[in-house]
Amino acid sequence: MTRPRKLFVKSYGCQMNVYDSHRMADTLAPEGFVETAAPDDADLIILNTCHIREKAADKVYSELGRMRVLKETAAREGRRVTVAVAGCVAQAEGEEIVRRERSVDLVFGPQSYHRLPEMLKRAEYGKVIDTEFPVEDKFDHLAAPSRIAMRKRGPAAFITVQEGCDKFCTFCVVPYTRGAEVSRPVEKIVAEAERLADAGVREIALIGQNVNAYHGRDESGRTSSLARLLYRLAEIPGIARLRYTTSHPRDMDDELIAAHRDLPALMPQLHLPVQSGCDRVLKAMNRGHTRADYLRIIERLRAARPDLALSSDFIVGFPGETEEEFRDTLRLVSDVGYAGAFSFKYSPRPGTPAAEMAQLPENVKDERLQCLQAEIGRQQAAFNARCTGRTFDVLFEKPGRKPGQIVGRSPYLQPVQVMAPAGMVGEIAAVTVTEAGSNSLFGALVRAPKSANARVVEAAGV
Ligand code: 5AD
Ligand code: SF4
Numbered sequence: 001m002t003r004p005r006k007l008f009v010k011s012y013g014c015q016m017n018v019y020d021s022h023r024m025a026d027t028l029a030p031e032g033f034v035e036t037a038a039p040d041d042a043d044l045i046i047l048n049t050c051h052i053r054e055k056a057a058d059k060v061y062s063e064l065g066r067m068r069v070l071k072e073t074a075a076r077e078g079r080r081v082t083v084a085v086a087g088c089v090a091q092a093e094g095e096e097i098v099r100r101e102r103s104v105d106l107v108f109g110p111q112s113y114h115r116l117p118e119m120l121k122r123a124e125y126g127k128v129i130d131t132e133f134p135v136e137d138k139f140d141h142l143a144a145p146s147r148i149a150m151r152k153r154g155p156a157a158f159i160t161v162q163e164g165c166d167k168f169c170t171f172c173v174v175p176y177t178r179g180a181e182v183s184r185p186v187e188k189i190v191a192e193a194e195r196l197a198d199a200g201v202r203e204i205a206l207i208g209q210n211v212n213a214y215h216g217r218d219e220s221g222r223t224s225s226l227a228r229l230l231y232r233l234a235e236i237p238g239i240a241r242l243r244y245t246t247s248h249p250r251d252m253d254d255e256l257i258a259a260h261r262d263l264p265a266l267m268p269q270l271h272l273p274v275q276s277g278c279d280r281v282l283k284a285m286n287r288g289h290t291r292a293d294y295l296r297i298i299e300r301l302r303a304a305r306p307d308l309a310l311s312s313d314f315i316v317g318f319p320g321e322t323e324e325e326f327r328d329t330l331r332l333v334s335d336v337g338y339a340g341a342f343s344f345k346y347s348p349r350p351g352t353p354a355a356e357m358a359q360l361p362e363n364v365k366d367e368r369l370q371c372l373q374a375e376i377g378r379q380q381a382a383f384n385a386r387c388t389g390r391t392f393d394v395l396f397e398k399p400g401r402k403p404g405q406i407v408g409r410s411p412y413l414q415p416v417q418v419m420a421p422a423g424m425v426g427e428i429a430a431v432t433v434t435e436a437g438s439n440s441l442f443g444a445l446v447r448a449p450k451s452a453n454a455r456v457v458e459a460a461g462v
Contacts, residue, residue: 007033008042012059013050015207015245016110017087019158021048024086024113026145031117040070044082044120049089051173053347060089061100068103082106082123086113088177092350094131107131110163110178144192150199154397155426156241156409157201161189161216161229162208167248169275170286170353171315171346174209183208183216186224190232197238200426203267203395203409204233205243212244212251227255234265240428241395243413245271246313249289252297261304268305269339269413272297273313277332278325281318285354291332298336309339309383309412316372317346317365319357326368333375339383339412341376345369377438384414384436391446394431396424407440415440 007028011021024046025035036042045067050056067083074081084106085097091109098104105123108116109131122128150157164179165172193204206229208214214226224232230242242265249272259266274294276282282290301308314329333341345365348355387410396408400417406425407417417440418431431443 004032004034005043006036006041007044007046008036008039009046009048010039010063011048012087013052013056015158015205016160016163016209017048017050019160019207020087020110020113021046022145022149022153024048024116026143026149027114027116029146029149030143031120039067040073042081043079044084045070046084046086049085049087051088051092051177051349053344054349055347057089057093060085064097064101064104068101071103082120084108084123086110088173091131091177092173095129098127098129144195147199150196150201155201155395156203156205156397157196158205158207159189159192159196160184160208161206161226162211162214165209166213167210167250167288168286170284171318171349173349173352176351178209181210181213183214185216186218186229186232189216189229190236193233193236193239197236200238202238202426202428203241203243204239205245206230206233207245209246210248210251212247212253212256225253225255227253227259230259230263230266234263239265241265241267241411243267243269247272249274249287249294249297252301257297257300257304260301260308267411267413268307269309269311269411270301271311271313272301274332275313275315276318276321276325276329278321278328281321281325281328284320284357285315285318291328295332295335307412310336311338312336312341314341314343314372314376315346316343316368317360319346319354319359321346321360321368326372330372330375333372333379337383338376338379339414340380343369343372343376381436381438383412384438384441387412387414387433387441388436389433391430391432393428394418394443395428396420396426398425410441417442418445420445 007025009021009025011017039045047060047063049060071081071083082105083103085104086108087110090107094107097107105127106119107129108119112130119128119130162183164181165174166181168175212226215223218224233239233242275285275287277291279290392411394408394410394416396406398407400407404419405417406420406422407415410416416431430446432446433441433443435442
């Protein structure tokens, strides 16, 4: 047997990249690679990159500079280190990466990582660039994670069910880097969920760039909606909690809204990006919905599930956005009342229509971002504060901040720090919230839990 080789994978950006990084490690495990958390003793370094905003892409190049130093040090010790760039920067920039950073051996896009073992062999003889969009389903060719790997990753797992986007918002690179919308078949997702449940996973988040546009085939060849997929997954013994992200308002159908009322395993939390509160800007962004459409969807969701915790993404300083149009976004935020949100300064992405429009000065974007973030921060703190004194189920995921603490997630996705035995990681237990911080909650166990498998999740009453 050959000596195990060490693999260091660093993920940037969204949860889909985190999932892809896990699957790359799973695919390389049968090739004798074991994961390491330290890049300096790795034989293979993979940076799984994000191209969504300029800053995200810049980070990759500065990290590659550090990797070059590591590679040169290793070479002096007679050790060969292979450096690979994966993900959306790889897809968008391809060969340019190798030109800018000679230490890179391998560049491959999000649709190619199942070919990693073969690409690595080729990389021994020269640079390899693979940014094709093959017709085959990469997930069919990937090794399943081992039980040990699944356990190590904790009781809350992701499954990619959909990739790509056909919406073409004018600011966004995703349709170019991730390609057209593709949904995985129901039975493959169910099989993956069953394996995860068998390894102790209690919560599954279905992920996709446009997850609620999901339209995978079921066993009988019919198209399944995301709502039907969620109902199917809720039947799997052990799976107590389901979530999905990221959704588009246009694909929020009646069935999915009803699932928030009728499916107890579906957690009362939803990330539904609106980007702007102004109709003119929404139109220029090619979002395909108005402010009123969005507010109507929120109203219906809240009628279905009154305690639904909502979050969103916002872009400030989109080309041509006036002060008054930005105020429309602030007003929308205060009309909706979010549990949290992400907000970004508009960042021109090469090849996207908005990059060609007249841009706003950086200082205007900075001011608007600060103003919006302050409002979102206030809303998040208020939402957390309203949780004080409430009791709800927490799924414990890992050791907490302080000795003796473990941390889990509330139904609303807030981190909850609790003094409890480490053996409770992986279990769901009722916790009373004693204190709220701006980002997380603190709580106390209500009672000693029964075995994790016997526990049924209670719908979180408000
Ligand atoms: N500039 C700033 N933010 C962007 N996003 C996507 N593209 C851009 C861009 N060019 C944000 C959107 C999206 C989130 C994932 O990233 O808000 O929902
Ligand atoms: Fe990008 Fe818009 Fe597609 Fe979301 S819906 S991935 S923002 S193009």
